[in-house]
Amino acid sequence: xxxxxxxxxxxxxxxxxxxxxxxxxxxxxxxxxxxxxxxxxxxxxxxxxxxxxxxxxxxxxxxxxxxxxxxxxxxxxxxxxxxxxxxxxxxxxxxxxxxxxxxxxxxxxxxxxxxxxxxxxxxxxxxxxxxxxxxxxxxxxxxxxxxxxxxxxxxxxxxxxxxxxxxxxxxxxxxxxxxxxxxxxxxxxxxxxxxxxxxxxxxxxxxxxxxxxxxxxxxxxxxxxxxxxxxxxxxxxxxxxxxxxxxxxxxxxxxxxxxxxxxxxxxxxxxxxxxxxxxxxxxxxxxxxxxxxxxxxxxxxxxxxxxx
Amino acid sequence: xxxxxxxxxxxxxxxxxxxxxxxxxxxxxxxxxxxxxxxxxxxxxxxxxxxxxxxxxxxxxxxxxxxxxxxxxxxxxxxxxxxxxxxxxxxxxxxxxxxxxxxxxxxxxxxxxxxxxxxxxxxxxxxxxxxxxxxxxxxxxxxxxxxxxxxxxxxxxxxxxxxxxxxxxxxxxxxxxxxxxxxxxxxxxxxxxxxxxxxxxxxxxxxxxxxxxxxxxxxxxxxxxxxxxxxxxxxxxxxxxxxxxxxxxxxxxxxxxxxxxxxxxxxxxxxxxxxxxxxxxxxxxxxxxxxxxxxxxxxxxxxxxxxx
Numbered sequence: 001x002x003x004x005x006x007x008x009x010x011x012x013x014x015x016x017x018x019x020x021x022x023x024x025x026x027x028x029x030x031x032x033x034x035x036x037x038x039x040x041x042x043x044x045x046x047x048x049x050x051x052x053x054x055x056x057x058x059x060x061x062x063x064x065x066x067x068x069x070x071x072x073x074x075x076x077x078x079x080x081x082x083x084x085x086x087x088x089x090x091x092x093x094x095x096x097x098x099x100x101x102x103x104x105x106x107x108x109x110x111x112x113x114x115x116x117x118x119x120x121x122x123x124x125x126x127x128x129x130x131x132x133x134x135x136x137x138x139x140x141x142x143x144x145x146x147x148x149x150x151x152x153x154x155x156x157x158x159x160x161x162x163x164x165x166x167x168x169x170x171x172x173x174x175x176x177x178x179x180x181x182x183x184x185x186x187x188x189x190x191x192x193x194x195x196x197x198x199x200x201x202x203x204x205x206x207x208x209x210x211x212x213x214x215x216x217x218x219x220x221x222x223x224x225x226x227x228x229x230x231x232x233x234x235x236x237x238x239x240x241x242x243x244x245x246x247x248x249x250x251x252x253x254x255x256x257x258x259x260x261x262x263x264x265x266x267x268x269x270x271x272x273x274x275x276x277x278x279x280x281x282x283x284x285x286x287x288x289x290x291x292x293x294x295x296x297x298x299x300x301x302x303x304x305x306x307x308x
Numbered sequence: 309x310x311x312x313x314x315x316x317x318x319x320x321x322x323x324x325x326x327x328x329x330x331x332x333x334x335x336x337x338x339x340x341x342x343x344x345x346x347x348x349x350x351x352x353x354x355x356x357x358x359x360x361x362x363x364x365x366x367x368x369x370x371x372x373x374x375x376x377x378x379x380x381x382x383x384x385x386x387x388x389x390x391x392x393x394x395x396x397x398x399x400x401x402x403x404x405x406x407x408x409x410x411x412x413x414x415x416x417x418x419x420x421x422x423x424x425x426x427x428x429x430x431x432x433x434x435x436x437x438x439x440x441x442x443x444x445x446x447x448x449x450x451x452x453x454x455x456x457x458x459x460x461x462x463x464x465x466x467x468x469x470x471x472x473x474x475x476x477x478x479x480x481x482x483x484x485x486x487x488x489x490x491x492x493x494x495x496x497x498x499x500x501x502x503x504x505x506x507x508x509x510x511x512x513x514x515x516x517x518x519x520x521x522x523x524x525x526x527x528x529x530x531x532x533x534x535x536x537x538x539x540x541x542x543x544x545x546x547x548x549x550x551x552x553x554x555x556x557x558x559x560x561x562x563x564x565x566x567x568x569x570x571x572x573x574x575x576x577x578x579x580x581x582x583x584x585x586x587x588x589x590x591x592x593x594x595x596x597x598x599x600x601x602x603x604x605x606x607x608x609x610x611x612x613x614x615x616x
Contacts, residue, residue, distance in 0.1 A: 015386045016352060022382075040382040041349045044324060064414035066385045070378075074330075074348040077374045078323045094414060102410045106372035106402060108453050145416050 002030045004154065004206050004304040006229065008296045009045040011270035013067060013213075013235050013249075020298060021045055022067040023271060025231070026056075027152060027208065029134050035059045036150065036210050042071035043078050049299075054084055058129060060136070061092040062212030063122075063147035069096065073103045076115070084113045091129070093122035093138070093146040122146040125223045139223055141214035143248045149212050151224060154205035165198045206304045209264075213271065215245065216254040221262045228307045230259050231296060234269035237276070237285050252282040256289035266307035270296030310338045312462065312514050312612040314537065316604045317353040319578035321375060321521075321543050321557075328606060329353055330375040331579060333539070334364075335460060335516065337442050343367045344458065344518050350379035351386050357607075362392055366437060368444070369400040370520030371430075371455035377404065381411045384423070392421045399437070401430035401446070401454040430456040433531045447531050449522035451556045457520055459532060462513035473506045514612045517572075521579065523553065524562040529570045536615045538567050539604060542577035545584070545593050560590040564597035574615035578604030 005028045010021030022039020026046065033056045035042075046053055053075065061069050072090075079088065090096060097117045104111065120128055120138045129136040132155065139149030158180035166176075171185050171193075179185060185193045209224040211232045224230060232255035236244040244251050250258075252269055259267035267290050272279055279295050286293040294302070313336045318329030330347020334354065341364045343350075354361055361383065369377050380398075387396065398404060405425045412419065428436055428446045437444040440463065447457030466488035474484070479493050479501075487493060493501045517532040519540045532538060540563035544552040552559050558566075560577055567575035575598050580587055587603050594601040602610070 014389050016382075018352065018355060040379065041352065044326065044349065047326060066382055066411065066415060070382045070385075070411075071348065074324075074374055074378045077378075081322050096414075099410055099414055102407055103374065103378075106404075106407055106453075107374060145414075 002154075002157070002203065004029050004208070005301050006208060006231070006268075006304065007049060007051075007301045008268075008270065008298050009042055009049070010039050011272055011296045011298050012039075013233075013271045013273050015274060016040065016067070017274055020272065020274065022070070023062075023212070024071065025210065026051060029152065029154065032131075032133070033057070034136075034152070037062055037068045037212065038070075038072045038075060039067050040070040040074075043075045053079055054082060054086065057086060057088060059088065059090045060128075060150050060210075061090065061096060062141070062149060062210070063143060063145055064092070064094045064096065064099070065145065065213065068212065072096075073100065076100065076111070077107075077109070080109065080111050080113070087114045087116055089116040089118060089129075091118045091120050091136075091150075093120040093148040095119075120148045122148040125151070137223070139209060139211060139220050141212060141220070142217040143213045143215070147213055149210050149214070149220070151207065151209045151227070153207040156205055157202040159195070159199035159202050162198055162200055169193050169198065171198060204305070206307075208304045211258070213248070214250060215248040216250050216257070218258070218261065221258065224262045224264065226263050228265045229268065229302060229304045230262065230264040230266070231268050231270060232258055233271035234282050234286060235271050235273050237281050240273075240275075252285040253289055256286040256293060259290040259293070264290075265292065267293040268296040268302060269293060310462075310465070310511065312337050312516070313609050314516060314539070314576075314612065315357060315359075315609045316576075316578065316606050317350055317357075318347050319580055319604045319606050320347075321541075321579045321581050323582060324348065324375070325582055328580065328582065330378070331370075331520065332379065333518065334359060337460065337462065340439075340441070341365070342444075342460070345370055345376045345520065346378075346380040346383060347375050348378040348382075351383045354383075361387055362390060362394065365394060365396060367396065367398045368436075368458050368518075369398065369404060370449070370457060370518070371451060371453055372400070372402045372404065372407070373453065373521065376520065380404075381408065384408065384419070385415075385417070388417065388419050388421065395422045395424055397424040397426060397437075399426045399428050399444075399458075401428040401456040403427075428456045430454040433459070445531070447517060447519060447528050449520060449528070450525040451521045451523070455521055457518050457522070457528070459515065459517045459535070461515040464513055465510040467503070467507035467510050470506055470508055477501050477506065479506065512613070514615075516612045519566070521556070522558060523556040524558050524565070526566070526569065529566065532566075532570045532572065534571050536573045537576065537610060537612045538570065538572040538574070539576050539578060540566055541579035542590050542594060543579050543581050545589050548581075548583075560593040561597055564594040564601060567594075567598040567601070572598075573600065575601040576604040576610060577601060
């Protein structure tokens with residue numbers, strides 16, 4: 001089974017507390033690291049979890065409210081001090097380069113590595129990153145300023161070789177890769193062996209959707225349809241729905257309704273207002289609509305493949 | 309005895325660690341708070357020490373290297389979220405307003421309070437703040453970019469009333485304030501009583517000098533002459549003097565030499581390179597030159613009046 005996990009580095013909205021840092025998550029897909037948002041203090045949270053900073057090559061910022069990106073400049077500078085040479089790509093629906101540049105100018109720093117900025121479309125879903133294992137698409141959200149979620153979808157995995165059958169039919173090594181993509185095998189003698197005789201089904205592919213600050217916004221439902229693990233902000237409970245409406249945030253119930261409508265396998269909620277010392281009020285509200293909900297507790301790691 | 313203390317909120321140079329945050333100190337003079345530098349995560353350190361953020365009205369930034377100010381934007385935003393209405397004054401030898409403004413623009417924030425920016429002269433010492441209790445002057449330092457230390461000097465305190473003598477000579481209440489500034493008392497009958505019969509000597513006044521990132525720079529010696537408590541950076545030990553020279557930092561020995569030459573009562577050193585897991589190598593080097601040295605250990609509070 002390949003790794004696909006989400007480590008919660010922070011889950012606070014507004015002011016951080018000693019147990020709830022600002023939003024950040026580390027997504028690990030097959031030991032490739034992707035950082036999702038980067039609130040103040042994220043570099044220390046990464047250190048706490050013994051994550052090697054230099055293994056992060058892609059940072060996705062949902063929007064430019066301070067609680068989602070103020071740790072970025074410090075992280076960029078620490079990567080520089082530690083001798084980074086590898087490119088770093090930053091995805092954001094607003095001009096974050098302007099912010100990074102004003103800091104670098106002030107400190108008269110010349111980074112030893114290159115930052116590539118990718119402007120994300122926050123009005124429509126589009127592919128923002130793709131490699132041979134994963135596709136990342138933006139998820140348009142509705143907040144006070146341009147704001148984007150991100151959907152990580154594993155590509156279909158290769159069919160698994162059946163070593164016993166390979167031996168039996170004497171398939172040469174150089175034909176293996178073709179079997180993995182589903183082709184039949186034809187021997188030098190012209191005999192064709194069906195792929196299904198030589199391989200087993202691929203391992204399933206999984207998906208994770210990160211839906212950052214947003215009001216209740218049904219437009220995202222078809223985009224995240226059938227997602228395995230859905231993170232959706234749940235800043236308030238229904239009792240404070242007026243506050244949610246005014247600040248363009250969601251209640252726990254609304255987050256659960258999005259999970260239900262999009263047929264997500266599992267929901268995790270976060271970005272908790274610090275007016276709730278007991279987070280169970282949020283959890284219970286969400287669970288009353290969508291049973292398979294958990295709190296995005298800081299320090300918890302969620303296995304996307306284990307979302308049933 | 310009035311309060312005059314320095315609480316160490318961080319002491320790391322370059323990359324922060326789990327036990328050493330970036331530079332910040334809270335100076336408490338008679339329950340007035342002054343924040344000195346504001347590395348990333350300072351707002352959480354303040355929270356850890358149960359310091360009410362809104363009681364900070366003056367923030368002094370030494371220079372615009374990230375490890376000295378990257379916590380400022382988050383602190384400003386948290387003060388705003390918590391409903392601040394009081395002015396906040398920020399002192400800095402460079403244009404920090406440009407940085408704050410680019411963040412506020414990105415988040416489309418309208419602060420509910422006013423920030424007053426005071427540009428500090430980093431070439432010569434000059435008074436940057438004064439009230440009825442304290443004078444704060446800049447200390448020109450020599451670093452890669454404009455950098456200023458700050459000298460806090462308590463003003464002479466009022467003479468202390470001798471309650472027994474006041475009663476004996478039947479001094480009316482409205483004459484008390486004049487006694488405090490040293491005047492004699494003349495009764496309605498024309499009898500003059502010497503001030504020294506009615507009052508006791510003032511409590512002593514103390515001073516604290518914060519000397520942030522700098523190479524060894526003797527020009528500061530007359531400015532901080534006779535200071536009670538001196539904080540001086542000591543990033544390296546003499547073994548790495550070449551590194552100190554190249555980066556315009558000081559060694560522990562150099563910090564101690566400045567303490568010795570300026571006849572400081574006590575020295576605290578900080579801004580430690582994280583190449584030294586055991587900080588005693590820095591402490592011992594400084595002590596070999598200036599005995600009354602301590603490490604600016606994170607979480608320690610130093611009483612300036614107790615510097616002998």
